[in-house]
Amino acid sequence: MRFDKFVPTDRLKPYIKYFVVSENEREEEYKIFPSSGLVIGFQYKGKLSIIKGNNENKLDSAGITGISGSYKIF
8 A cells, every 4th residue: 555645835724734656556445533624535547445334335536534433444
């Protein structure tokens, strides 16, 4: 899995904390812990799903999520 974090330009820093590019060559589950900020995601390859209990819901290729009170499994 590749996970690169980039700091935005000074002009964008008041609005964006950081950019992340995440790539994975194989299918595997991973957990995202609660966040107090806005997250905007774009998928340019493959398909991402969120897992809740025994249910797997495929996500759109772009999405926005906000404050969360619990972790999520993708």
